[in-house]
Amino acid sequence: MTPPRSLLRYITSMSSKQPFVARWGILGCGWISSEFTKDIGRPMASRNVTDVSHAIAAVGSRSLSKAEDFISKYCPNGAAGQQDGLVDFKPKAYGSYKGVVEDPNVNIVYVGSMNIAHYEDAKLALEAGKNCLLEKPATLNAAEWKHLVSIAKKNDVFLMEAVWTRFNPVMLAIQKAIHEDNLIGEIRCMYSDLAMDAYKKRPNTNRLFAAELGGGSLLDLGPYPLVWTMMILYRHPMNQLTPPDKVGSTMLQHHTGVDLATSITLTFPKLNAVSFCTTNLLSNVQKYQNTRIVGSKGEILVHGLTSRPQKYTIRRLLNPEIEDGDYEDETIDMTFDGFGLYWEADAVARCLRDGLKECPSMPHAETTMTMEIFDKVRKEGGYEFLPGLEKVKA
Amino acid sequence: MTPPRSLLRYITSMSSKQPFVARWGILGCGWISSEFTKDIGRPMASRNVTDVSHAIAAVGSRSLSKAEDFISKYCPNGAAGQQDGLVDFKPKAYGSYKGVVEDPNVNIVYVGSMNIAHYEDAKLALEAGKNCLLEKPATLNAAEWKHLVSIAKKNDVFLMEAVWTRFNPVMLAIQKAIHEDNLIGEIRCMYSDLAMDAYKKRPNTNRLFAAELGGGSLLDLGPYPLVWTMMILYRHPMNQLTPPDKVGSTMLQHHTGVDLATSITLTFPKLNAVSFCTTNLLSNVQKYQNTRIVGSKGEILVHGLTSRPQKYTIRRLLNPEIEDGDYEDETIDMTFDGFGLYWEADAVARCLRDGLKECPSMPHAETTMTMEIFDKVRKEGGYEFLPGLEKVKA
Numbered sequence: 001m002t003p004p005r006s007l008l009r010y011i012t013s014m015s016s017k018q019p020f021v022a023r024w025g026i027l028g029c030g031w032i033s034s035e036f037t038k039d040i041g042r043p044m045a046s047r048n049v050t051d052v053s054h055a056i057a058a059v060g061s062r063s064l065s066k067a068e069d070f071i072s073k074y075c076p077n078g079a080a081g082q083q084d085g086l087v088d089f090k091p092k093a094y095g096s097y098k099g100v101v102e103d104p105n106v107n108i109v110y111v112g113s114m115n116i117a118h119y120e121d122a123k124l125a126l127e128a129g130k131n132c133l134l135e136k137p138a139t140l141n142a143a144e145w146k147h148l149v150s151i152a153k154k155n156d157v158f159l160m161e162a163v164w165t166r167f168n169p170v171m172l173a174i175q176k177a178i179h180e181d182n183l184i185g186e187i188r189c190m191y192s193d194l195a196m197d198a199y200k201k202r203p204n205t206n207r208l209f210a211a212e213l214g215g216g217s218l219l220d221l222g223p224y225p226l227v228w229t230m231m232i233l234y235r236h237p238m239n240q241l242t243p244p245d246k247v248g249s250t251m252l253q254h255h256t257g258v259d260l261a262t263s264i265t266l267t268f269p270k271l272n273a274v275s276f277c278t279t280n281l282l283s284n285v286q287k288y289q290n291t292r293i294v295g296s297k298g299e300i301l302v303h304g305l306t307s308r309p310q311k312y313t314i315r316r317l318l319n320p321e322i323e324d325g326d327y328e329d330e331t332i333d334m335t336f337d338g339f340g341l342y343w344e345a346d347a348v349a350r351c352l353r354d355g356l357k358e359c360p361s362m363p364h365a366e367t368t369m370t371m372e373i374f375d376k377v378r379k380e381g382g383y384e385f386l387p388g389l390e391k392v393k394a
Numbered sequence: 395m396t397p398p399r400s401l402l403r404y405i406t407s408m409s410s411k412q413p414f415v416a417r418w419g420i421l422g423c424g425w426i427s428s429e430f431t432k433d434i435g436r437p438m439a440s441r442n443v444t445d446v447s448h449a450i451a452a453v454g455s456r457s458l459s460k461a462e463d464f465i466s467k468y469c470p471n472g473a474a475g476q477q478d479g480l481v482d483f484k485p486k487a488y489g490s491y492k493g494v495v496e497d498p499n500v501n502i503v504y505v506g507s508m509n510i511a512h513y514e515d516a517k518l519a520l521e522a523g524k525n526c527l528l529e530k531p532a533t534l535n536a537a538e539w540k541h542l543v544s545i546a547k548k549n550d551v552f553l554m555e556a557v558w559t560r561f562n563p564v565m566l567a568i569q570k571a572i573h574e575d576n577l578i579g580e581i582r583c584m585y586s587d588l589a590m591d592a593y594k595k596r597p598n599t600n601r602l603f604a605a606e607l608g609g610g611s612l613l614d615l616g617p618y619p620l621v622w623t624m625m626i627l628y629r630h631p632m633n634q635l636t637p638p639d640k641v642g643s644t645m646l647q648h649h650t651g652v653d654l655a656t657s658i659t660l661t662f663p664k665l666n667a668v669s670f671c672t673t674n675l676l677s678n679v680q681k682y683q684n685t686r687i688v689g690s691k692g693e694i695l696v697h698g699l700t701s702r703p704q705k706y707t708i709r710r711l712l713n714p715e716i717e718d719g720d721y722e723d724e725t726i727d728m729t730f731d732g733f734g735l736y737w738e739a740d741a742v743a744r745c746l747r748d749g750l751k752e753c754p755s756m757p758h759a760e761t762t763m764t765m766e767i768f769d770k771v772r773k774e775g776g777y778e779f780l781p782g783l784e785k786v787k788a
Binding site: 100175188189191193194196197198199200201227246247248249250252260261263265266267269272273274276278280282283284285286292294296314317319322323324327380 | 417492582583585589590591592593594595640642644645646653654657659660663665667668670672674676677678679680681686688690693702709711715716717718721774782
């Protein structure tokens with residue numbers, strides 16, 4: 001049977017349609033930039049993505065040779081879009097950030113520099129009229145972030161905090177299971193932890209412990225337990241985007257002035273639910289499970305790092321009516337290659353393709369809320385940034 | 395070979411020496427009293443105890459028939475000491491608490507009544523000149539407790555809060571492993587949770603949810619995560635009995651006014667350690683592990699309920715010098731019969747035998763500290779007792 005002419009025309013138009021290419025300018029040649037660059041270099045087919053692709057247009061560092069080394073090490077042939085011949089430029093190295101944000105091949109700047117430089121680096125990109133994906137924590141405080149948002153709006157460019165866990169398929173599957181499929185009933189409470197085995201294993205000059213680098217567990221690891229809270233509780237349909245009623249916290253401080261350990265507990269009265277978030281630089285992560293979401297019909301155990309899980313268990317109560325009943329476990333394995341930053345990059349590319357200025361999955365307002373929570377937690381914990389670190393203060 | 399005469403004399407004197415018998419008067423015929431009574435009725439030989447024993451001298455309830463039913467159900471033949479013929483009285487039922495505290499056979503009163511009655515019931519016993527073991531939470535607030543201590547001192551009688559988990563062999567083995575054997579190196583942080591699957595499964599008139607009964611998760615379940623903190627961190631030799639520097643908390647409140655969920659985070663700067671304690675009435679307990687203590691050389695995972703564990707895993711880091719190294723697990727099973735309240739009862743009997751007025755393992759000061767922590771947490775969380783519940787206020 002011959003397909004109708006209209007369908008043939010449609011198939012031809014689809015297959016001939018080129019994917020939209022996000023042309024990245026990378027600011028900062030540290031570890032997270034390298035993971036991001038390696039991830040967007042992976043073949044798009046490996047994750048069945050055909051509508052968007054990625055290119056590395058420019059890489060910038062304070063030193064040209066560092067940028068050159070970065071390219072030869074992580075993207076000698078650019079990203080997936082370059083390997084697939086969708087663009088004809090090669091990654092260009094710059095010894096300054098200014099060069100990157102002014103490179104005409106760049107349509108989005110990825111800011112992967114140190115936390116304390118985020119505000120100024122993102123500002124540089126936005127003021128050059130470039131779209132910007134800004135590593136988490138977006139800024140040091142809410143005031144810096146709000147200022148960036150105002151610049152982005154003025155220049156009509158895209159801005160997003162790079163909370164990549166929001167785009168992780170395990171996160172999305174769990175969110176759907178809870179918000180749409182009601183798989184564990186009414187949400188009651190969740191526990192989420194992210195820790196790092198850094199204490200006495202890294203020097204006090206390390207970015208994690210150095211006050212002059214805005215170190216500590218809260219800003220570096222805290223975003224991850226919090227993103228689970230935001231995605232599962234704050235974004236729960238019944239919560240109707242109501243901010244947490246109480247945000248309580250406690251800090252254990254290091255002698256350098258940063259936090260070694262912090263707890264944040266958030267209550268959501270509309271759900272009658274509570275989230276216990278913990279983070280520290282004192283201990284290793286749990287071997288198996290660091291996030292647990294408990295509902296009236298069962299619970300979901302997220303395996304592995306809170307930042308990039310690849311597997312989860314649905315533990316269904318056989319009889320949800322009785323106390324302490326028996327369970328039935330089902331483990332779902334969504335193992336993927338690489339660091340998992342490409343899910344976020346693909347989402348950003350789609351936003352750019354569609355002309356969006358903020359991402360519906362990671363809107364400006366939710367970064368504002370997160371930064372305001374961090375401001376409050378630092379204030380309660382007695383963690384004050386060294387003078388001059390914050391470029392904008394409330 | 396004939397043993398020397400001196401040794402024979404010694405053996406004869408040991409075997410002929412009668413164990414000291416704690417002669418209990420039970421106030422309150424609820425669930426915890428029944429578990430206590432059943433536990434002290436178990437044969438002393440089943441836990442290899444020969445130096446002390448127990449008898450049930452009296453049981454009191456507001457109604458005589460309830461006390462009679464309790465005896466016929468849980469201790470028709472008294473406790474172990476009666477079954478072994480160490481005392482010749484049988485348990486006597488009273489339709490009032492006054493009868494129990496005045497019964498001449500009673501040398502210690504066990505207060506297992508409702509939380510809101512603890513203060514008055516213990517006061518009755520102490521003023522009658524009787525020793526007293528008072529179920530946890532000792533009282534509703536620190537002021538009530540301090541008043542009880544002053545009465546106990548005036549009457550020169552023994553008083554102890556019944557934090558039975560302190561006498562649990564798993565707790566003691568872990569405390570030794572950490573404090574004496576340095577099995578997991580420097581303590582960095584601990585997580586401890588106790589939850590109950592009661593929400594929407596019990597009516598709001600249940601003691602857990604009723605404001606008029608001083609309900610909520612904090613007072614009912616909170617003592618258990620806290621006792622792990624006290625035993626492992628507060629009592630750590632390097633902490634030198636220094637109270638926690640920060641005690642931060644957050645509460646999710648129920649519409650009845652009690653807390654559905656509470657978190658308490660305590661910092662111990664001398665150890666550079668932090669404890670994250672959580673409790674709620676919203677969710678079931680974790681299937682496997684509810685308390686985790688992390689040190690520089692490994693961690694200890696406590697299996698089962700935080701209140702009465704029977705098993706634990708020592709997870710040793712193969713190379714404690716590197717970040718995120720591999721582990722080796724060793725699980726130690728200390729399974730015991732019954733509810734495990736007899737470990738505490740034996741310790742109390744030894745205190746009485748030795749003429750102590752407070753127990754070194756559960757001294758007055760540590761109950762004071764616990765009650766002051768609860769007072770602070772309630773204040774921060776907005777949990778106020780109904781007028782009249784507190785018999786003594788600060």
